[in-house]
Amino acid sequence: xxxxxxxxxxxxxxxxxxxxxxxxLDRACGGKHNIPLxxxxxxxxxxxxxxxxxxxxxxxxxxxxxxxxxxxxxxxQICGKFLTSALASYYIYQDNKAxxxxxxxxxxxxxxxxxxxxxxxxxxxxxESIEKAIKRIIPIEGSRxxxxxxxxxxxxxxxxxxxxxxxxxxxxxxxxx
Numbered sequence: 001x002x003x004x005x006x007x008x009x010x011x012x013x014x015x016x017x018x019x020x021x022x023x024x025l026d027r028a029c030g031g032k033h034n035i036p037l038x039x040x041x042x043x044x045x046x047x048x049x050x051x052x053x054x055x056x057x058x059x060x061x062x063x064x065x066x067x068x069x070x071x072x073x074x075x076x077q078i079c080g081k082f083l084t085s086a087l088a089s090y091y092i093y094q095d096n097k098a099x100x101x102x103x104x105x106x107x108x109x110x111x112x113x114x115x116x117x118x119x120x121x122x123x124x125x126x127x128e129s130i131e132k133a134i135k136r137i138i139p140i141e142g143s144r145x146x147x148x149x150x151x152x153x154x155x156x157x158x159x160x161x162x163x164x165x166x167x168x169x170x171x172x173x174x175x176x177x
Contacts, residue, residue: 003028004155005112006068009168010054012158013066016169017056021063021176024055024091029068037065037088041098050084055091056172061102062091064172065145070112073123078130078150082107086138086145101144106175108168111152127152147175 010029017023025031034051054066067081085107091099116123131150139146149171157164 003070005070005110005114005158006030006053008155008158009066009068009110012165012168013054013056013172017172017176020058022055022057024057026051026053029053033093035091036093037085038090038092038098039088041090041092043092043096043098049088050081052081052085055099056176057091057099058102058176060097060099062099062105063102063176064106064108066108066110068110068112071115073111073116073127075126075130078109078111078127079134082109082134082145082148086140086143089144103144104147104175105145106147106149106172107145108171109148109150110158110168111150112154113152114154124152 006028007030010025014023024035026035035055036048036051038047039049040047052065053068055062056064065085069077089101111127127150131148134148138148151164151168153164156162158168159165
């Protein structure tokens with residue numbers, strides 16, 4: 001898979017949030033490794049919950065988590081990615097340094113519409129309902145993920161002059177203030 005949308009989003013985040021923040025990208029987004037989230041500071045197979053696509057951190061704290069879906073855009077996949085990330089408490093990589101979740105973490109989900117027949121689908125309405133439902137149940141007790149935003153579009157809509165690019169950047173900046 002070429003992961004065009006992953007690479008576009010990775011580039012946007014790296015270009016706009018590297019000053020004062022650490023942007024961590026997985027391989028599909030242009031990085032060099034997986035980004036595992038854990039339920040405890042014990043880095044072990046049994047405490048690993050998921051791998052995400054992008055993190056924005058500052059001072060050793062996770063501020064924003066990103067998941068990008070280019071193929072499986074079904075409700076179970078969307079909700080499952082959110083929930084496993086919301087259950088996590090730490091990002092830990094090879095150096096075993098544990099990054100805690102900040103006191104308020106934004107989860108951003110970006111869904112690709114390029115494979116949909118826009119004139120025949122109701123997926124976007126379904127996704128808007130999912131976003132409302134997730135926002136209704138957060139914060140989840142014990143989770144620091146207390147903000148959720150869902151975006152959808154084609155790679156080109158997030159590109160250099162894309163309207164969704166600006167909306168994405170504004171949503172992140174609002175949360176990082």
